[in-house]
Amino acid sequence: MADPTQTGSLQIRNVSKFFGQFRAVNDICLDIRNGEFLTLLGPSGSGKTTLLMMIAGFLDISKGEIALDGASISDVPAEKRNFGMVFQGYALFPHMTVRDNVGYALSVRKRPADEIRNRVDEMLELVQLQEFADRKPGQLSGGQQQRVALARALCFAPPVLLLDEPLGALDKKLRVEVQEQLKDIHRRVGTTFIYVTHDQEEALSMSDRIVIMRDGAIEQVGTPKELYERPINQFTASFLGKSNFIHQNGKVFALRPEKIDLMPGNENAEARMRGAIRNITYFGSMQRIIVDTDEGAEIEVDIDVWRNASDLAEGLRVDLLWKDSAAVELQTG
């Protein structure tokens, strides 16, 4: 179904967006590969949604260029870009049935009726909403609406699918479920997904690659594992997962709490730091322990509960240990 001349790779070249004096997006370069699941992750105001809207064509590009498979699309209006999009809040057409919503893109392209019907059936099957075809969006649950939005955006087989915080309105339990479905659908349709979120767990669990953004610029790009294991600066390290920051010899290291081992007493020769437990918080599968070190720092340690759970108590003196590879040196300044 996909147009073979469009493979769905995007090139973003020195793209900026100014709103008056304010630079919402500042000189971004990014290559998005065909068929990958790429997540733009950042706090609100980081420019991720602005960048997505420029890709979709809803916002003009102030400077730079966006290209699809090498050909610039900067001047192509939104309705001619053929990118699917799942909006925040879904933006379904409330006056149309699910079937008409999903078939809209084909219907405005004046495709024959039976082609539309078949394709819509195919899409409804993909999102498992066959029996809801004749309902109006108002009669569906949030999760079902989200799937209609997805089916509608995929129905015309776009080379690129843009998703703007599509799970924001769902409750946590449902969100995890839908994440898996999304990932599955991505595998099956093979379309390039560009996914905007501020939720790091969503980003980690679904993405092939994550782009971490701050203040309109890219902080770091990489696979979830790369970003988690090798953050290049304090922002990335703290935005994606939790991290302790250790200052030694004018250098700064990021140290994930679960990579620290903790031994009661003060006799361990390999101890990197020593201190006393200030606080223990129990999370079921693990417990989070805050240690005040003798150097005056505060270190968080995540310990699996099955290990020495009973002998830890607040005020207990402990040694902290970790492997060399666990501490990642960060860029500073």
Place this chain on the structure above:
Amino acid sequence: MHDKQFKKEMLAESAQAFRAGRMDRRTFLALCGASGVAMNAVLAGDAQAAADHVVMWNWGGQSEECHGSAIGEAFTAKTGKGLKFDTSGPLEGKIKEMVDSGNVTADVADADLFNAVSLGPTGHLEPIDYSVVSKEKTLPGYALEYGVSIILYGYAFVYDTEAYGDNPPQNWADFFDTEKFPGTRALYKWANGSLEAALMADGVAGSDLYPLDMDRALNKIQSIKDDSLYWGSGSEVHSMVVNNEVSMAIIWQNRGRNIENDTDGQYKLVNNQAMAMPGAYIVPKGNPAGAAVMEFIATAQDIPAQLALLDCLGMTPSNPEAFGQIPEDQQPYAITSAMNIDKIVYNDPEWWGKNGGDAVNAFLEAIS
């Protein structure tokens, strides 16, 4: 229009509050002042109008002032009773409604004589007491059981001297002749006067008008329909004329002077074949002041009152004794002055009282 209604209601309510002692005098006076109304005028609107005054129901504006100075002062001097006003306009439907509702608040309505014919027999009016009111102080035939004509007004016409300077229209035949006198006409929308003018234009003598031949009159009216506009109020025809929208207009003759002034003489009044309309005082059944109102009506018939109404409102006396005393400068605009009295025709209130409703409807249907 609503503003006025609101003000009136607010004041009527506060008048009651004031009487009942719920509002102090100063607040009440302030409210009256804010609304630009004299306190006694407000108190008059109350249903409990005592017999120390009579309430006149008219259209307000200038006629409120003029009735006060022309009749009210003499009436007070003679009887010690005051005169107050309800200015909401005594249309036939409103009189009927007031009497039917049993809440009669007016003593005398400044209306048309034909209203006396239509509302009298249905029990909505008090008969006129001709032991107090004089049948001789009005024109013959205009002193009826339920109403007496106090003044006359007339349906005459004005024409545009710039359009017809050398050969001006002189009568209703000319008014209806759009070939000889091209241009737009303005006629009265509620049929009155317009029907009679049409018949005279069609050759009916002024003395043979009644009963009106409706078909003939409406045919004549429709013959110039494409060149006609129809007005419903004095201010409307005034604006049609001064804005030069029409070349000739049937108007109330007492407006003639204003129009001649406002157009610097471009429009001129023609009184030939003007129709005299008897304006009358009628008394709603069960009026609060009772028989005292007859004294008021009699006062209005006196020559000084008659001449003062002419001077103030331009309404012509209906008391024949006053005709000779019409001042020189008022003569062209007074329908019964020596200058005009031989040229005019007289409205028949009996015919209008009995057939007016159907005539108005037939007229409206013909012009719309």
Place this chain on the structure above:
Amino acid sequence: MQALNRHIHPGWLIIAPLMLMVVALYLGPILNILWLSVTDPEPGFSNYAKLTEGDALIRIVWTTVRICIITTLFSVIFGYSIAYAMVHCHQRQKTYMLTLLLVSFWISILVRTFAWLMLLGRKGLVNVTLEDIGLIAEPVAFMRNELGVLIGMVHYMIPYAVLPLLVSMQSIDQRVMDASRNLGASGSQTFWRVYLPMTMPGLVASTLLVFILSLGFYVTPAVLGGGKVLMVAEYISVQLLVTLKWGTAAMLAAIMLIGVLVMLWIMSRFMKLSTVFGGAAR
């Protein structure tokens, strides 16, 4: 009492006196009108029979309906454009526009009517200007005819048309329009297939409001129509106040009432009226 509570929510009992008052004050006069139309001047349907005697009444009703339809059409089209502009312009301009709109509610209808005469009358500003620059030899008859009535009425009705549309348009999520464009629809496709259907409740509310208000109009038609454009409302007032044919007046009022109810009923066949009157769209 317990048995009663099971069927009627106790909340209704609290508002029952008010409800009864509203019903009495509202339905009472309406029933009185219907009653009058079959009893005055004598019992029977003689008033309704008048509709078939001669074409005059039918013509007045038809004139009224025709003028109201045209007025509604133009008011709603202009109102739609204005509401659209208000929703999509900057907040500052929107405030200005809303102020102008609301101010126009407070200008007396007579003032507005005479203002049109000054502007578009025979010796009005427009005609004089056109004559002066030589575009026309004779004044154009804008006023004192049906055109004049329509101009005056449309002008008066536009603010009423705008308000329901404004509410309806403001509640629309702009992302829905973006979604339509994103799916490949052109501007006009988006308008006809998404925007218009989504503003339909507002459009219907606005149409009903303007049409029903227009039916009761008579100051503007009386003045701007030069007396020749007779609408039902004016005719009713003449029958009430001048000719005292209250039965005829009541009959015409009843016809108008029934006409409006029939119109609402027909519309309810095509759409849920509750959405028009602010209910939930489901």
